[in-house]
Amino acid sequence: MTPELRVLRALDELRDAMAAVLAARAEPAEPPATYNLSDAAERLGVSRSTVTRWADSGTVRTIGTRKARRVPRSELERLAR
Numbered sequence: 001m002t003p004e005l006r007v008l009r010a011l012d013e014l015r016d017a018m019a020a021v022l023a024a025r026a027e028p029a030e031p032p033a034t035y036n037l038s039d040a041a042e043r044l045g046v047s048r049s050t051v052t053r054w055a056d057s058g059t060v061r062t063i064g065t066r067k068a069r070r071v072p073r074s075e076l077e078r079l080a081r
Contacts, residue, residue, distance in 0.1 A: 034072050
């Protein structure tokens with residue numbers, strides 16, 4: 001076997017080993033516990049101003065200060081139903 005073929009075979013084995021390691025590490029990412037107003041709006045399919053209006057009126061429960069409001073995931077799930 002030529003040195004070139006040995007290198008190619010070694011690279012193939014390395015590729016297969018790396019693929020196995022990455023596949024074993026791949027875990028589904030858990031969604032965040034809270035979303036900023038823009039992300040919440042995107043997930044609900046409405047505009048950011050709509051979510052802001054809902055938050056101001058109390059339709060959507062938020063966490064944090066008025067300048068840094070976050071919408072809990074449970075609240076998005078409730079609205080999606």
